[in-house]
Amino acid sequence: MNHEPPIPINHAINLAGKLEMIARNRAIAAFTVTGLMLLAGLLIAFTAFREIEAAAEARKFSYTIINQANDLLSELRDAETGQRGYALTGEQVFLTPYLKAQQYLDKHLQSLSNITLIPEAKTHLTRLIPLFSAKMASMAKAIVNRNAVPILPAPELGDEIQGRLIMDAIRTEMAGFVAIEERRLAENEAQFQATLLRLFGIMVAASLTTVCFALWFAYLIYLQAKQHVSHLVHLKTQDLLILQEQSNTLLTEANNTLQANEEKLSVTLKSIGDAVIATDVEACVTLLNPVAELLTGWTEADAKGRKVDEIFHIISQETRLAATIPIMAALARGTVQGLANHTILIARSGIEYAIADSCAPIRAKTGEVIGAVLVFRNVTAEYQAQQQLRDSAALVHSVFNTVVDGIITLHSCGGLIASVNPATERMFGYPSDALIGTHINVLIPDFKANPCDMCLEYAQAQADDCGLSREVMGQRKNGKLFPLEMAISEMDLGGQRFFTGILRDNTARKEAEAERALLYQQLQAKNAELEDARAVADTANLAKSDFLSSMSHELRSPLNAILGFAQLMDANAASLTPSQKLGIGQILQSGWYLLDLINEILDLAIIESGRLSLSPEPVLLNDVLDDCLAMVTAQAQQSNIRLQFPLLHSPRYVEADRTRLKQALINLLTNAIKYNCLGGTVTVRCSANIGGRIRISVQDLGAGLSSQQQAHLFQPFNRLGQENGAQEGTGIGLVVSKRLIELMGGTIGVDSVVGVGSVFWLELNASFAPKLAPPKLPSSSTEHVHTETAPPRRYTVLCVEDNPANLLLMQSLLAGRPELDLLTAADGYKGIELARKQQPDVILMDINLPGISGITAMQILLKDPLTAHIPVLALSANAMPQDVVKGMQAGFFSYLTKPIKVNEFMDTLDLALKHNNALPQKPPTRTK
8 A cells, every 4th residue: 555755744734724624615515515415306306206196197097098998809809799699599688788889889999099199009099990890890790690580590601700800800909009008008117116216216315415414514523634534535435436336337247148148048948849958067957948848757947956867768669778878978078979779768757759869068168078968859750750651662562562463664755664563474474674674565565666656645545534444455475465454544753754554464354254144144044944933933822822711711610610609508507417518618628729720820821921911019028928927827727837927117128019929928838838747837037138138938847858859849740759648739839939039030949958847938129118199089079978878779780691500600699689680691692682671780791602702792881871880790711810901901890700709709799789879870771
């Protein structure tokens, strides 16, 4: 430190005086400066307060403009939302926002434009005015369209896209406007904060000045003595402060530059598509960019400070063994390193990525290695694309070499062969080396070796289009010509034009066509023979049906008399002796058995002829099983057999013909009763199987069936050795049941164990409950019910029958009905005559009558107004299903087949009488 030289006394006195004067002057100057500073502080504070007030007002004004802009956009959104709600629902309440916007939107936009002071913002508002108008017009059009069509129409795609584009443009312009105002708001906010800070500084400075002035005034004398030293110290301090300020400025600039560089590096690392991992010299992670975080599954915060091998786990794709991380080699050798091919990165979550990377050391200014940076990328998709390309090439090569058709590639100019496949070699007998470079006319003479034909353009011109085939003649190496089918297509490969020809040897096809033509002729001749055979078979089948129908009629007619009189005698059992009762019982049993036998034979014949008509429908099994139980209970009681039927708690439906299903089940139940053990049990079960099937099984405790017997079980007329047994049977019932179940789409089978019993089962497709039609209300003609008791009256019944036995049976049956008078006629003509004269209440009509049939006679009666009201009951031995259907369609009131059941006949007769009695009036009797 330098010291000043000693000062003389006079000089010191003069200097002291000067210093005192200087001190006095400084004190005066200090008071003056202090006053001026206080005054200046007050002025500055007042100015700062004014600036704060102006800044606050500007900030408030900016907030107002932004809020009005947002409110304006919200009004438009609400109007659009309301318009869409109205378009969907048609409710007027949704149009409230739209109507409000239609009324005030232009005013609000104009108001916003008036208070906006920034020219750029006004430009955005100017562009918004036509956009708002277009949007309101679009919504108005949509509302008009919605009002025109009450039902919601499908929105027009063009209008919808235009509306979205207009709305997007509005949002863009409004966003630009708000962004400008927000920038102005930010500027006002910054000015407001700066003004506050300046006022705070002024206040602090004023306070400090006041304090310093007080301290300086209190120690003025002390300061005067040391003024010179203080002045020197102050000067030195000023120099140091200037140096420090310059140093701080340089340091701030350096920090700003470093921060900018760091930000640029961070943006670069986050923007690049490759993953980047940086480490220190100890191979600990210092940086992970977002792509590296995504591929490794580690965040930068979790990975920092960890060893790189924890974060970057790689293995060989081929060996699945751990691979060497190139960072280690880069740190050790200080050179750039790369990964081996086919390296797999295993992420933290276990996901695997195929990667390619490189690693370089990070050096200080001195050249010392201070870390390493690893750059890698996900090449999984590239590897997959390369593999697909290789697979596609291999597939094309495989198809090219294995396809049966010949493939030839030709140069477009010159017609020279560029390549052939093995099929072409086999087809023509040339090796590929001998063909490449030769002209195509070596294989196909149609292509002349003419310079004018070198460009194969005429080959395409002869086809309608490229790729279509035509027939040409090929020539093998041995000179033999053969038919060839050729298709030509064009391709560009490597900038050159080629033609590709697909060749197919048609020799075999031509031979096959010749053979096919010969076979067609033979087939036509065979079809003619088959048609003749079918005509003969149809004639035989028709004769068989006629025979069966005739036999059914001839057998039922005598049975009608036998069973009818037997039923009459059985009804008067009180007057019969025990032996007579027993004989009548045997007659009835044998008669009904013979009738069942006739029915089974007819059913089997109808099924085998393919003329059985079924009516499949959803059938409720609960009702069918109840009906079957009622029908076999008497037989089971006679045989002392116990019946166990399932109790179905819920309805179960199957797809079947109700009548034929009952027929099949009754057959299984009667067999189970007949062939059961003494005092045994028949158990019926019902269960649902997988596949939407329902199984019904009938189990007995009989002797069971051996495997040999089961093999012949469903053969017609095969009773399995029971021909001489105590039980009657024909061996037809199971066959008929099997055919019926199969025609209904089901299956039937048996599970049997000798000595234990048998389980016969059938399976049918499950169904759903049918949709019931609403009940019909009674018509006006039947609403009135007579409650008065009508006096007893007599009825007349006309029976038209040519068989004396059946006529006698009718007389005997109606003899027990004193209110009935019986008239008889032996043919149709007499029956018509009696019906017109006597006006009977009911007519019993046989079908096979002398002269005209019963159907013809009934139709004559229906056409006559005098007899059209009389119900006609058919009593016929024509019991084929088609006979019954034909009779009911012809107009019979009911169709009863012979032999009749007395109770059924009486019930039907009473129904016909009741029907006739219910008629309002009878037509007048014809007078002679």
